Amino acid sequence: MDSGLKATDLILIYFCDQNSDACERLFTEQIAGLLDEYDPGSQGTSFYIRAVFHLIEPFRKPNFGSPSDVQKSVSCGITVLRLWRKVLELQRLLLNTKPGAKKNPSHKGNFITRGCYITAEILFAAATLHQLAMFLHFPDEGEAWASSYNSGTKSTERIISELQVKTTELQSLDSQPSFGDMLDKSAKVQFNVNAKRRVAAAGVYVKASFKRKKRAFAFKSHSTSIKAKPQYPSTYLAFKEQQKQAHREGVKKGQDLFDRFMPQPCVNLVKENDFWEIPYKFDHPSGCK
Numbered sequence: 001m002d003s004g005l006k007a008t009d010l011i012l013i014y015f016c017d018q019n020s021d022a023c024e025r026l027f028t029e030q031i032a033g034l035l036d037e038y039d040p041g042s043q044g045t046s047f048y049i050r051a052v053f054h055l056i057e058p059f060r061k062p063n064f065g066s067p068s069d070v071q072k073s074v075s076c077g078i079t080v081l082r083l084w085r086k087v088l089e090l091q092r093l094l095l096n097t098k099p100g101a102k103k104n105p106s107h108k109g110n111f112i113t114r115g116c117y118i119t120a121e122i123l124f125a126a127a128t129l130h131q132l133a134m135f136l137h138f139p140d141e142g143e144a145w146a147s148s149y150n151s152g153t154k155s156t157e158r159i160i161s162e163l164q165v166k167t168t169e170l171q172s173l174d175s176q177p178s179f180g181d182m183l184d185k186s187a188k189v190q191f192n193v194n195a196k197r198r199v200a201a202a203g204v205y206v207k208a209s210f211k212r213k214k215r216a217f218a219f220k221s222h223s224t225s226i227k228a229k230p231q232y233p234s235t236y237l238a239f240k241e242q243q244k245q246a247h248r249e250g251v252k253k254g255q256d257l258f259d260r261f262m263p264q265p266c267v268n269l270v271k272e273n274d275f276w277e278i279p280y281k282f283d284h285p286s287g288c289k
Contacts, residue, residue: 024060026049027049027052027053027056028049028053029049029050029053031049032046032049032050032053035049043261044261046261047080047257047261047262050080050257051076051077051080051081051254051257052077053077054073054074054076054077054080054250054253054254055073055074055077055078055120055123055124056077056123057073058070058073058074058127058146058147058148058149059123059127059147059148059149060149061147061149062147062149063143063147064146064147064149065143065146065147066143066146067131067134067135067146067232067239067242067243067246068242068243068245068246069146069246070127070131070146070147070148071127071128071131071243071246071247071250072246072247072249072250072253073250074123074124074127074128074250075124075246075247075248075249075250075251075253075254076250076251076253076254076257077120077124077254078120078121078123078124078254079250079251079253079254079255079258079279080254080257080258081112081117081120082279082280083254083255083258083262083270083275083276083279084111084258084262085111085117085279086270086275086279086280087262087266087269087270088110088111090269090270090273090275091269093110094106094107094108094109094110095109095110095111095114096109096111096113096114097109097113126148127148128243128247130148131146131243132236132239132240132243134146135232135236135239136236139232139234139239140232251277255276
C-alpha cells in the first residue's frame, strides 16, 4: 500500500520523542481511506484520523484555501469530538483515565486525554478568531492569510522551536520567551551562522547541519493557481455572517461523519436528548455579547 509512511513512523520509541513528522504523514484522509479499504474493523481509528485531519490541516498547509474553507474544516473536526464526548457523558462513562488504570481497567478513560481535547478546542477557537482578526487588517488578501501556517500559531511555534528545542543551534530553557528574548536569541544564532561562514571562507571544513525540524517546518511562501482575485464581503459584519454560514456547513459535515462511523444508538442518543445541533452551550462573560 502506498501510504506515504516511513519505516520509522510506526516504531513506538519514536512516539516518545513527539515525532511530529510522522504525525503529519499519519493524520491524512489517504491513511483513513486505506484503513477503510483494507481493515474493516478500523472504523474507530479512521473516524479519529479524519476528525484530527480536519482540525489541523489548515494549520499545516500554507495554501489551504479561503477563510470559509478553513472555517468549514475546523468546525467539522471539533463537531466530531464534541458529539463523541457528549455521547460518553450521556452514557455516564469515564472520560479521562484515572491513576492506577494499568492495574484497574475500570479507571481507563473512554475519550481522548483532557489535554488533547483542550488543544482541539483551542485550535478551533484560534482558527475562527484568526479569520475575523485578519479580515479587519487585510480584507483583500484572504487567500494569503486564511491558513494559520503563515500568519498564526505555526509561525510562532517555528520561531520558538528554533530557540528552544535541543536540536537547534541554540538552546533556551524558557518555555515562554518574550519578543525581546526571541530577538536577543535570534541575534546570537545569526552570530553563530556568520561565524561558521567566515570559518568556511577561510578554508576550514564545516560540517553541514541537517535537522529534522528544519526539513519538516521550513517556512513556505503562499502560492495559488487561482488567477482571478477572490471576492470577499466589503464589511466586517458581512464577512462574519459568511464565516457563520461556513461554520454551519462544517458542523453538518461533522455530523455526517459521526452518523457514518458511530453506532446508530449513539447517534440516536444525542438526537433524542437535543444535543445533535448544539452539543454544548457556553455562557458569555458578563458584559460580552
